[in-house]
Amino acid sequence: MGQQQGAAVVARGLRVGYGRTPVCAPVDVAVAPGEVLAVVGANGSGKSTVLRTVLGRLEPLGGTVEVLGRPVDERERGFRARVAGVGDDDAYFPGLSVREHLVLLARGHGVAGAGRVVDETIAMLGMGPRADAAPTELSSGQRRRLLLATAFVRPRDVLVLDEPEQRLDPGTRRLVADLLAAEAAHGVAVVLATHDPEVATRAGARGLLVGDDACTDVARDALGDVLAAVR
Numbered sequence: 001m002g003q004q005q006g007a008a009v010v011a012r013g014l015r016v017g018y019g020r021t022p023v024c025a026p027v028d029v030a031v032a033p034g035e036v037l038a039v040v041g042a043n044g045s046g047k048s049t050v051l052r053t054v055l056g057r058l059e060p061l062g063g064t065v066e067v068l069g070r071p072v073d074e075r076e077r078g079f080r081a082r083v084a085g086v087g088d089d090d091a092y093f094p095g096l097s098v099r100e101h102l103v104l105l106a107r108g109h110g111v112a113g114a115g116r117v118v119d120e121t122i123a124m125l126g127m128g129p130r131a132d133a134a135p136t137e138l139s140s141g142q143r144r145r146l147l148l149a150t151a152f153v154r155p156r157d158v159l160v161l162d163e164p165e166q167r168l169d170p171g172t173r174r175l176v177a178d179l180l181a182a183e184a185a186h187g188v189a190v191v192l193a194t195h196d197p198e199v200a201t202r203a204g205a206r207g208l209l210v211g212d213d214a215c216t217d218v219a220r221d222a223l224g225d226v227l228a229a230v231r
Contacts, residue, residue, distance in 0.1 A: 008033050008158050008189035009054060013063030016046060016053045022061055023049050024210045029217070033157070036180055036190040038205035038223060042230045045210050047193035048088060051162050054191060055085040067158055081109065084156040086147055088163055092135040098122065098146055099131040102153050109154040121152045124179075126172065140167045148176065159183055161192040165199050177202035197227040 007030040014027040024046030031037045039047045052058045054065055056074030065072050073079055093101050099118060106114035122131050125145045135143055144167045151159055159180075165173045173196060180190050180203040194200050200207065200223050207218030209226060218226050 006033070007031060008035075009037075009065070009067050009191060011054070011063065011065045014050075014053065014060055014065050015062035016049045016058065017061050018049075018058075020061065022046075025212060025214045026063055027208070027210070027215045029208050029215075031189045031191055033187045033189050034184050036184050036192070036203045036205040038200040038203070038207045038227075039191065039193045039210060040195075040200070040207050040218070040223070040227055040230060041210040045212075045230075047210055048162050050210060051085075051160055051191065051193055052087070055083065055087075055160050057085075057087075081155065082157040083160065084151040084154055084158070085160040086151050086162065086164065088166065092143075092146070094135055097132045097134055098127055098138070098149075101135070101146070102149055105150055106153040111154060114153075118153050121149050124152070125149055125175070141169065141172070144168055145172065152179070156183075156188055159188050159190045161190070163193050163195065165194060165196045173199055174202060180205075195227065195231055197224040197231075200224070200227060 009031040011027045011029050015022045017023040027050060039050055041047050049058065053060055056072040068082055099122065102118040103114055106118055111117055122128055125148065127145055130138060130142055135146060138146065148164055164176050177199045183190050184204065205223060206220045207223040207226060209216050209218050
């Protein structure tokens with residue numbers, strides 16, 4: 001397990017799953033502020049389940065997970081204010097436009113100059129021409145970019161993303177990888193599940209390979225090969 005002192009996310013013997021059935025071996029990992037961790041593995045290996053547990057959306061079956069020095073509690077206001085998560089499902093206010101949706105979220109999190117921050121994020125993700133569209137009027141890739149935008153318009157010390165490359169074209173995938181690297185450069189701890197070697201390596205991630213028998217650390221220079229092998 002990596003260095004724990006000052007870590008933003010720490011899992012110790014963390015067992016994740018549903019009911020009483022674990023979906024992978026216990027997880028031991030620490031993620032420091034300014035670090036990117038890619039959780040990787042074959043389909044069904046438990047990547048998304050690990051992320052949902054880190055976000056407090058699932059209760060651990062055993063072991064512990066702490067975020068920002070405290071046990072995970074999604075109900076705690078301080079946790080929700082500092083931890084941003086994007087899952088693998090779409091969740092929108094269907095009656096609002098892209099911009100209205102993001103402004104509401106940013107203001108709800110107390111972002112100063114919410115309108116400006118939202119406009120910058122919309123432009124950054126190439127959503128400008130669709131800013132006034134409702135989510136139901138967007139393509140699947142555009143809806144994915146909207147979902148990612150919900151994380152970038154709010155404060156965050158920890159960013160957790162489940163396969164952010166889903167439904168995105170190659171250019172946008174590279175953009176997202178660069179954004180994750182920039183998040184780390186600004187001190188955010190980033191945890192993502194991914195199948196994309198370029199996203200992981202371009203973001204500067206080290207890896208955690210999850211599986212039935214063991215969950216093992218993967219060095220940055222080996223991550224691309226590991227991802228290519230488990231795709």
